[in-house]
Amino acid sequence: MYLAVQSTVVLVAGFHPHHSVLGIVWTAVTAVAMFCLAAAKAATGAALDNPVLRAEGRVTLVDGVLASAVLVGLVLNAALCWWWADPAAGYVLVYYGAREARGAFAR
Numbered sequence: 605m606y607l608a609v610q611s612t613v614v615l616v617a618g619f620h621p622h623h624s625v626l627g628i629v630w631t632a633v634t635a636v637a638m639f640c641l642a643a644a645k646a647a648t649g650a651a652l653d654n655p656v657l658r659a660e661g662r663v664t665l666v667d668g669v670l671a672s673a674v675l676v677g678l679v680l681n682a683a684l685c686w687w688w689a690d691p692a693a694g695y696v697l698v699y700y701g702a703r704e705a706r707g708a709f710a711r
Contacts, residue, residue: 607701611694621690623682631675638668670697 614621642665649657677693680686 607694608698611691611698614691615688618687620685620687621681623678625682628675628678628682631671631678635668635671635675638664638671642668666700670700673697 613619642661644661645657645664646661649655649659649661673693673696677690680689
């Protein structure tokens with residue numbers, strides 16, 4: 605909920621966030637690490653015929669996709685001055701979180 609409110613406040617106020625090269629690099633490293641971990645977990649889960657580890661690999665893959673969404677927002681803000689891209693990336697995270705929560709409660 606906080607992320608949705610914060611993204612909305614930033615967009616409505618027209619706040620132009622500054623970029624951080626360190627933040628962009630950290631997020632890029634995080635995304636790459638998540639994709640590598642996802643592949644390793646999936647491969648190990650398949651080799652061990654472990655459905656839990658295979659599922660964990662899929663969850664980690666989603667973590668990589670979410671980190672990539674944040675990275676795209678940060679890079680668009682830094683490279684093209686698209687100040688709205690960072691809070692828009694926040695909405696991607698909110699959407700995914702809401703979808704997962706709805707799915708968890710429907711089970």
